[in-house]
Amino acid sequence: MIWDLLRDFALTEAMDQHRWRHDSSGVFTSKSAYRQFFQGSTTFEPWCRVWKSWAPPKCKTFLWLAIKDKCWTMDKLSKRGLPHRDKCVLCDQEEETIQHILVGCVFAREFWYKLLSAFGLQQLPPDNDEDYFAHW
Template identity: 40%
Template structure:
């Protein structure tokens, strides 16, 4: 346990800096008390004697929390101070970079998307699609930008990402014309569903060598659907 670090502002405990763990109590500490080291603060509980502010209910609550936390703290005078990097056994630039993504979740299909051979603008478009962030008619209606959410191509169902990519009759017709000549008509979409799950499921079913072919058709089919949608709007 380090002894020379700041009692209040350094991250020596499992809860981080005490000034953040107990902010109301920290505001009630005198200026001198805020500058005390960990060793001085623990000596005869001098940290508690530095409380000079009003003893509100919140201050008392934080006081009890800190007191309970310090009950198990014992300094080792024979051990030198040292910095500990909690993200790995030894500090490195790569571990720092990985720490930025601690707690993040993976997006289904993201890794496969960036490996495809497609123009950057096409990849970005499908990146938005994987995030369900395309401005479809359904989303525009949900945001109050228009009154109806009918598909601009078939006018038979709400225009969602899954419908435009897979469920629309025009999209299915295009899929059939692309997949039939190469013997992959069995994977043709039959109804609206999550485009990420459908894409990943088909990639697992196909031989790895056929993956790039499916990717190219997946992008081409959607872009052709967009062109048809633009013509309908005109």
């Protein structure tokens, strides 16, 4: 009850003070307000590598959409009741998602292996258990 909370509280003659609780000094600053605005938010690390790369804008846009899982793959078509195939058009083994197309499909892994081998980076293709492009 509120009475229980206030029973031991004593009023004084001192003036009330405004105190900004989001800064240790108790004083409002726009910096502390801005910092508070993003309290609890999460950061998305790949954005910097995508948008600050030398790739053409359409490639950056595609990568951004792929990372955000916003490409029109069969899983998205299925969710909206649009016509689609049931399996990946390349391997015909698994559901087609953007993550499958980019890193999960055996054809994708073969593509990455051949591409990276041309630069001596053949140890970097996605592993068999890699299932998220942004993590790779």
